[in-house]
Amino acid sequence: MHDTRTQTLQVPGARLHYEVGGSGPTLLLIPGGPADAGALAALATGLRDRYTVVSYDQRGFSRSALTGPPRAQDVATFADDARRLIAALGDEPAYVFGNSGGALTGLDLAARHPGHVRALVAHEPPAPELLPDRAHWRATFQGVHDTYVSEGAGAAMHQFVATIEGDNDTIAPMPDFSQLPPEAMEMMGRIQGNLDHFLNHVLLPVLRFEPDTAALRTGPVPVTVGIGTTSPAVGVPLRSALALAERLGIEPVRFPGDHQGPATDAVACAELVHDAFARVKDVERR
Structure with a gap:
């Protein structure tokens, strides 16, 4: 049992x-919006015996309050926050795991601030700008934002969940959060409070971000791209992850579950994350 502070x-x-909790080298966990650190609580628990695990809420979500007026929040801003957090934790670079939008943060962090990242696992970063039908997705997600303006957060999130899976007629079921630790149940309430900020200030800037694949491919940070075994083949997260892996010239690693696998299959995902970082350690020792 590891206490957290x-x-x-x-x-x-x-x-x-x-x-912060655990012991060993620093591992930063970055959740995607509109979720917060609670989404990766079970994953953190499975890694604290090997790492000093740091999980956080990205700015504007849940307990990470803005100190100025709300405005568009882009991936570069989120990555600068992550850099400052790693620097505040010590002088060493950190291992980084990001899921969904958090994976986009990790990719930008590794591309622009490689000295702060020892290795990165990016699980299903939704990057439609990497796809050949990017113009379609720009218009589609603009439509989600327009629905938010005209009909509110509930209707917009209904549309978003269907859209991100690539099928407006089929909405993937939400994970059964009752099987997660109590902190995850509390997180669901916090998510509801995050929806307006996510839809109004985060959705479009984040989904119009294009990772700097040239910098990532030639840079010093080892990158592992994760994909969900049961993720819809037509969904933006899986298609984006496959496109990213192809541009980086690497094979993606299959994680159990779908886009929410790090939450719903945390034990198995923790081992895969550790395996990815262990391979980096082996190379460093040679």
Whole structure:
């Protein structure tokens, strides 16, 4: 059992809430929006016996309050926050795991601030700008935002969940959060409070981000791209991850479950994350 401590870090325009627990090299977990650190709580638990695990809420979500007026939040801003958090934790680079939008943060962090990242696992980063039908997805997600403006968060999220899976007629079921730790149940309530900020200020800037694959391919940070075994083949997250892996010239690693696998299949996913970082350690020892 590893105790965790909660701290805050002041960054330009926000105060980041983060949690630290475990022992060993630092591992930063980055959740995607509109979720927060609670989405990766079970994954953190499975890794604290081998790492000092740091999980946090990205700015504007849940307990990481903005200290200025709300505005568009892009991936570069989220990555700068992650860089500042890693620097505040010590002088060494960190292992980084990101899921969904958090994986986009990790990719930008590794591309622009490689000295802060020892290795990165990016699980299903939704990057429609890497896809050949990017113009279609720009218009589609603009439609989600327009629905938010005209009909509110509930209707927009209904549309978004269907759209991100690539089929507006079929909405993938939400994971059974009752099987997760109590913290995850509390997170569901926090997510509801995050929807307006996500739809109004985060959705479009984040989904119009294109990872710098040239910098990632030639840079010093080892990148592992994760894909969900049961993720819909037509969905934006899986298609984006496959496109990213192809551009980086690497084979993606199959994780159990779908886009939410790190939450719903945390034990198995923790081992895969550790295996990816262990391979980096083996190379460093040679």
